[in-house]
């Protein structure tokens with residue numbers, strides 16, 4: 001495969017963690033640890049309330065800032081929502097979309113993930129689109145069907161040119177926050193399957209150029225094994241991104257592979 005034609009991206013997904021002073025402390029600790037990292041895009045996806053702090057603390061560094069969601073309408077009566085334009089105007093670069101926690105707890109569907117992805121792209125943001133099967137679906141041996149469906153629906157109507165601005169995060173739902181990581185072989189198998197779906201939908205050059213991350217209990221210990229795989233181009237990291245030394249170890253593993 002053409003691992004060297006695409007960007008490795010290690011993104012932290014902070015979820016609903018950290019007040020502003022805590023966010024500042026974590027990023028200040030991270031900055032010097034990763035200052036010399038080359039060839040890996042480092043992203044901190046933080047709660048909306050931390051975006052301004054994160055942007056200020058990381059200005060001029062190699063750490064990019066992302067949000068954890070955005071709405072699909074440009075503006076209007078959507079109490080509690082944040083638009084893609086609002087994020088882009090702040091200088092936010094990335095946005096996580098369709099995370100399984102959004103799908104599970106907040107009624108997110110492939111249709112809304114697709115709409116949010118289009119809105120994010122229109123605003124100039126780089127979406128990190130999450131897909132992944134439930135344990136029950138894996139046990140029923142329909143992982144590939146589930147993933148193929150999510151890729152088709154979530155990227156519906158998105159051009160190859162825009163798809164290249166997207167990262168796909170493969171996050172088996174049973175591995176998120178459970179301490180139960182997919183084996184490197186399982187992660188590679190599904191990431192390769194995702195790339196094949198992208199090739200089918202677009203073309204080989206597009207599929208080869210897109211970053212596909214693994215996510216789900218990725219940590220300082222198992223990161224190397226995962227990112228060594230030819231189709232695993234980085235990670236979306238929850239728990240371990242909240243500790244600067246652990247997050248750094250994952251970034252360094254990606255840098256070395």
Ligand code: PGA
Pocket residue numbers: 013171175176177178179215216217218236237238239240
């Ligand atoms: P985890 O979360 O690393 O804590 O399992 C990953 C994610 O939800 O993106």
